[in-house]
Amino acid sequence: xxxxxxxxxxxxxxxxxxxTLQAQSEDEKITEEFFRQYVLDPMKAFDYAFSTNKWMERNxxxxxxxxxxxxxxxxxxxxxxxxxxxxxxxxxxxxxxxxFILRYDRQPIRLTFIFYKPKDRWxxxxxxxxDTLPEELEEAxxxxx
Numbered sequence: 414x415x416x417x418x419x420x421x422x423x424x425x426x427x428x429x430x431x432x433t434l435q436a437q438s439e440d441e442k443i444t445e446e447f448f449r450q451y452v453l454d455p456m457k458a459f460d461y462a463f464s465t466n467k468w469m470e471r472n473x474x475x476x477x478x479x480x481x482x483x484x485x486x487x488x489x490x491x492x493x494x495x496x497x498x499x500x501x502x503x504x505x506x507x508x509x510x511x512x513f514i515l516r517y518d519r520q521p522i523r524l525t526f527i528f529y530k531p532k533d534r535w536x537x538x539x540x541x542x543x544d545t546l547p548e549e550l551e552e553a554x555x556x557x558x
Contacts, residue, residue, distance in 0.1 A: 455487065456484060491519045508527075520544060
């Protein structure tokens with residue numbers, strides 16, 4: 414009897430822990446899947462990210478514009494070598510920003526995800542890129558008087 418009670422209790426705690434870890438890392442799963450797809454086809458990765466938000470269907474022009482601009486940038490920056498998380502910030506329990514550096518031959522590209530959780534699941538609210546990271550780093554290194 415004690416053995417069944419102990420096993421049942423351990424199973425219960427394991428299941429609760431698993432659910433908690435999954436809920437905490439749902440946005441991380443989105444970015445992991447994004448970068449898994451990115452290696453194969455960056456445009457499909459963008460499609461995947463925006464597919465997490467049903468409201469993006471109404472904003473297809475903006476999505477296509479972003480993809481076209483990014484696709485035009487790719488031949489100019491060389492080979493892709495990977496990514497690193499730069500910053501992760503939360504505003505409450507329902508809004509989060511994750512910013513990554515994408516390492517390319519010519520220069521780094523910053524990719525920023527804005528995640529929003531209106532109810533019970535995270536979605537990509539916005540996704541943008543820029544190439545101003547080196548300039549920002551240089552500016553931050555200057556002595557302010």
